[in-house]
Amino acid sequence: xxxxxxxxxxxxxxxxxxxxxxxxxxxxxxxxxxxxxxxxxxxxxxxxxxxxxxxxxxxxxxxxxxxxxxxxxxxxxxxxxxxxxxxxxxxxxxxxxxxxxxxxxxxxxxxxxxxxxxxxxxxxxxxxxxxxxxxxxxxxxxxxxxxxxxxxxxxxxxxxxxxxxxxxxxxxxxxxxxxxxxxxxxxxxxxxxxxxxxxxxxxxxxxxxxxxxxxxxxxxxxxxxxxxxxxxxxxxxxxxxxxxxxxxxxxxxxxxxxxxxxxxxxxxxxxxxxxxxxxxxxxxxxxxxxxxxxxxxxxxxxxxxxxxxxxxxxxxxxxxxxxxxxxxxxxxxxxxxxxxxxxxxxxxxxxxxxxxxxxxxxxxxxxxxxxxxxxxxxxxxxxxxxxxxxxxxxxxxxxxxxxxxxxxxxxxxxxxxxxxxxxxxxxxxxxxxxxxxxxxxxxxxxxxxxxxxxxxxxxxxxxxxxxxxxxxxxxxxxxxxxxxxxxxxxxxxxxxxxxxxxxxxxxxxxxxxxxxxxxxxxxxxxxxxxxxxxxxxxxxxxxxxxxxxxxxxxxxxxxxxxxxxxxxxxxxxxxxxxxxxxxxxxxxxxxxxxxxxx
Amino acid sequence: xxxxxxxxxxxxxxxxxxxxxxxxxxxxxxxxxxxxxxxxxxxxxxxxxxxxxxxxxxxxxxxxxxxxxxxxxxxxxxxxxxxxxxxxxxxxxxxxxxxxxxxxxxxxxxxxxxxxxxxxxxxxxxxxxxxxxxxxxxxxxxxxxxxxxxxxxxxxxxxxxxxxxxxxxxxxxxxxxxxxxxxxxxxxxxxxxxxxxxxxxxxxxxxxxxxxxxxxxxxxxxxxxxxxxxxxxxxxxxxxxxxxxxxxxxxxxxxxxxxxxxxxxxxxxxxxxxxxxxxxxxxxxxxxxxxxxxx
Numbered sequence: 001x002x003x004x005x006x007x008x009x010x011x012x013x014x015x016x017x018x019x020x021x022x023x024x025x026x027x028x029x030x031x032x033x034x035x036x037x038x039x040x041x042x043x044x045x046x047x048x049x050x051x052x053x054x055x056x057x058x059x060x061x062x063x064x065x066x067x068x069x070x071x072x073x074x075x076x077x078x079x080x081x082x083x084x085x086x087x088x089x090x091x092x093x094x095x096x097x098x099x100x101x102x103x104x105x106x107x108x109x110x111x112x113x114x115x116x117x118x119x120x121x122x123x124x125x126x127x128x129x130x131x132x133x134x135x136x137x138x139x140x141x142x143x144x145x146x147x148x149x150x151x152x153x154x155x156x157x158x159x160x161x162x163x164x165x166x167x168x169x170x171x172x173x174x175x176x177x178x179x180x181x182x183x184x185x186x187x188x189x190x191x192x193x194x195x196x197x198x199x200x201x202x203x204x205x206x207x208x209x210x211x212x213x214x215x216x217x218x219x220x221x222x223x224x225x226x227x228x229x230x231x232x233x234x235x236x237x238x239x240x241x242x243x244x245x246x247x248x249x250x251x252x253x254x255x256x257x258x259x260x261x262x263x264x265x266x267x268x269x270x271x272x273x274x275x276x277x278x279x280x281x282x283x284x285x286x287x288x289x290x291x292x293x294x295x296x297x298x299x300x301x302x303x304x305x306x307x308x309x310x311x312x313x314x315x316x317x318x319x320x321x322x323x324x325x326x327x328x329x330x331x332x333x334x335x336x337x338x339x340x341x342x343x344x345x346x347x348x349x350x351x352x353x354x355x356x357x358x359x360x361x362x363x364x365x366x367x368x369x370x371x372x373x374x375x376x377x378x379x380x381x382x383x384x385x386x387x388x389x390x391x392x393x394x395x396x397x398x399x400x401x402x403x404x405x406x407x408x409x410x411x412x413x414x415x416x417x418x419x420x421x422x423x424x425x426x427x428x429x430x431x432x433x434x435x436x437x438x439x440x441x442x443x444x445x446x447x448x449x450x451x452x453x454x455x456x457x458x459x460x461x462x463x464x465x466x467x468x469x470x471x472x473x474x475x476x477x478x479x480x481x482x483x484x485x486x487x488x489x490x491x492x493x494x495x496x497x498x499x500x501x502x503x504x505x506x507x508x509x510x511x512x513x514x515x516x517x518x519x520x521x522x523x524x525x526x527x528x529x530x531x532x533x534x535x536x537x538x539x540x541x542x543x544x545x546x547x548x549x550x551x552x553x554x555x556x557x558x559x560x561x562x563x564x565x566x567x568x569x570x571x572x573x574x575x576x577x578x579x580x581x582x583x584x585x586x587x588x589x590x591x592x593x594x595x596x597x598x
Numbered sequence: 599x600x601x602x603x604x605x606x607x608x609x610x611x612x613x614x615x616x617x618x619x620x621x622x623x624x625x626x627x628x629x630x631x632x633x634x635x636x637x638x639x640x641x642x643x644x645x646x647x648x649x650x651x652x653x654x655x656x657x658x659x660x661x662x663x664x665x666x667x668x669x670x671x672x673x674x675x676x677x678x679x680x681x682x683x684x685x686x687x688x689x690x691x692x693x694x695x696x697x698x699x700x701x702x703x704x705x706x707x708x709x710x711x712x713x714x715x716x717x718x719x720x721x722x723x724x725x726x727x728x729x730x731x732x733x734x735x736x737x738x739x740x741x742x743x744x745x746x747x748x749x750x751x752x753x754x755x756x757x758x759x760x761x762x763x764x765x766x767x768x769x770x771x772x773x774x775x776x777x778x779x780x781x782x783x784x785x786x787x788x789x790x791x792x793x794x795x796x797x798x799x800x801x802x803x804x805x806x807x808x809x810x811x812x813x814x815x816x817x818x819x820x821x822x823x824x825x826x827x828x829x830x831x832x833x834x835x836x837x838x839x840x841x842x843x844x845x846x847x848x849x850x851x852x853x854x855x856x857x858x859x860x861x862x863x864x865x866x867x868x869x870x871x872x873x874x875x876x877x878x879x880x881x882x883x884x885x886x887x888x889x890x891x892x893x
Contacts, residue, residue, distance in 0.1 A: 398887070401887075
């Protein structure tokens with residue numbers, strides 16, 4: 001890695017020579033009781049030196065299985081390759097014995113996974129893991145390996161690499177961990193790097209840094225990259241060529257510019273049409289000013305802090321300032337969005353609003369203050385505000401039938417007879433696009449999108465005036481996400497519900513919101529209507545967020561930005577101290593912007 | 599996904615008992631349990647001799663017990679009593695200990711673990727520190743103390759065993775409840791306005807059933823053996839009332855010359871535990887809707 005520049009010249013320059021990796025007629029099947037079920041059939045492609053090939057598709061399309069098949073890491077004994085060839089140069093990978101394959105992995109083909117926390121061993125230091133990876137393939141001394149590890153960390157722009165070597169994975173941030181993974185994958189200068197959703201678990205600004213890094217390293221080293229992703233924006237930014245997969249088959253294959261400008265297959269067209277794009281919301285007709293309507297929720301100077309106890313006596317030493325002096329109001333029938341990166345406190349606000357975490361400050365829902373309510377008052381208040389969580393599988397009790405799950409709010413509040421409840425549940429299920437006779441099924445028998453519809457039906461049961469959607473569409477495939485967003489919009493006009501929409505996805509937020517608040521480290525830094533925040537972003541953080549969003553258009557030219565590897569400061573402060581409060585100034589027509597220092 | 603499985607007949611809802619009966623191993627377990635229960639209940643009508651009668655012809659000339667076969671189906675014990683009769687009568691004791699005492703222990707353990715795990719705070723702290731204290735205190739010593747205070751009888755012994763044996767269950771249930779209580783669907787229930795009782799019994803408890811079943815079946819053999827230990831120390835079921843445990847302990851010193859006296863009651867305990875284990879395993883799968891259609 002230290003000698004990175006010296007090998008770059010030859011490798012990059014020959015894109016039209018023999019492909020470095022070629023896959024022909026690949027078939028992978030899983031053994032079930034009913035026999036062999038194909039997961040991938042007839043997949044074929046080739047990868048040239050120095051090029052990036054994106055495999056795009058929705059969940060279950062077989063893209064990760066393809067990666068595992070190339071690495072020879074398919075989970076035995078159920079899943080195996082049943083046909084075709086995978087060649088790395090002149091070697092047929094499928095015929096290699098496991099011992100040879102092992103020496104090849106990491107050395108000639110490397111892989112990085114989606115979740116860097118689970119891919120790194122939590123009880124080994126970064127340095128131990130890096131040197132182990134080096135020494136497993138090259139007989140070098142411990143000291144030399146350590147020097148190479150330092151160089152590798154430096155090449156992925158990690159600050160203070162010598163000190164980092166002695167740290168454990170949990171001491172690094174998510175973006176840093178992914179950079180360590182990249183360093184580990186590239187330290188032996190593999191010919192092929194497979195990146196399986198490398199930025200999906202990361203925040204947009206961190207994603208930006210990681211993508212830039214991958215591109216820079218590729219230019220330096222000439223590594224061929226297979227990029228597996230569901231995000232068409234990432235595809236457009238990174239890929240030279242694209243394979244679109246669906247249900248284990250390749251539906252389209254071509255140059256990135258071709259696929260995006262002239263998609264040939266209807267599925268590709270649908271997929272691209274479903275991708276939320278920035279700027280799409282601007283064309284939408286401006287909703288009538290809702291300023292005169294009464295607010296359904298008012299939040300004033302909301303503070304949520306979590307205590308950290310430490311020391312021998314378990315005394316209170318630090319506090320996490322998750323939410324710090326946040327104020328906003330949501331008017332009847334509007335969509336108010338909270339946007340920000342992970343750890344900025346947006347979900348904590350949602351949980352405080354429904355009384356799941358204790359808070360300070362004033363939260364008023366439908367004219368009633370949340371704190372100081374007795375149990376009965378709290379129960380009555382819950383009928384006004386409902387929450388839809390991110391992961392519908394986790395939010396539905398897996399041991400209950402969905403009919404019972406949707407009817408449960410009525411049962412808890414003692415509404416209706418058994419027959420009336422059943423009828424109401426049937427109506428609701430039909431309203432969210434499911435059928436009445438699915439009532440007796442269990443949650444695991446539904447797909448992700450259907451499960452989220454069940455959660456929405458459940459939230460609607462009590463006819464609330466406010467629904468909090470906490471990253472409710474983030475875990476869904478784009479096409480499913482688009483349909484769920486349509487459903488939410490339709491329900492809004494039909495029932496006059498207001499939404500508090502919490503998301504990290506700027507494009508989605510831009511498409512559906514009336515008003516938006518941008519959060520950073522527990523405080524709101526900018527608040528205004530969609531036109532104000534997206535049309536005229538004033539706060540530097542808002543601009544950085546908007547700029548970081550990948551654009552699903554390969555022709556899009558990104559303004560050169562400084563390539564930084566900064567970390568978000570910590571919201572943990574010693575007792576008695578806290579973050580500096582930002583003050584919001586109205587720059588006209590309700591557009592509030594935090595004053596920035598310097 | 600939903601459509602793909604719609605036509606699968608195994609996914610059709612059906613009675614839990616019907617589905618239980620369809621499993622061969624479970625059926626074997628049920629039959630075994632029924633046989634033991636019937637044998638214990640009908641013992642007075644089945645046994646060839648009363649269990650506490652010492653037969654003259656029950657011992658050899660040298661005074662050694664008779665091996666199985668002949669007039670005594672399973673042989674005789676050291677005092678010339680019919681082993682078969684003693685095993686059948688012993689089944690009564692052991693079933694009461696293994697099912698009732700063990701059931702009581704499970705109930706106490708689950709209740710304490712569930713309450714402590716769900717409410718946490720000072721309630722949880724008090725309950726769990728008490729559990730730790732019980733765990734640190736030697737169970738046998740406690741059982742001896744309790745048994746010495748009360749007049750030993752079968753029911754007192756059952757109660758003593760229950761009071762000693764709930765501790766491990768409480769610990770395990772506590773750990774599982776704390777992680778369950780953090781899950782999203784429990785938070786979702788709270789936002790709907792569900793009360794604690796509803797959440798605990800409708801949403802937390804069903805998820806603990808597999809753990810409770812596993813601990814329950816494991817507990818059968820440990821409680822039966824604990825009773826045997828107590829009998830051995832003279833504070834358990836009082837002789838001449840037989841139990842599987844005290845038959846083993848009475849005869850263990852003659853293991854080399856009369857192995858059947860240890861093997862046969864030992865096998866009985868093993869089979870009973872196995873039977874409950876098989877039924878418990880199957881019950882766990884049958885009651886879990888996400889496992890339906892798998893084996």
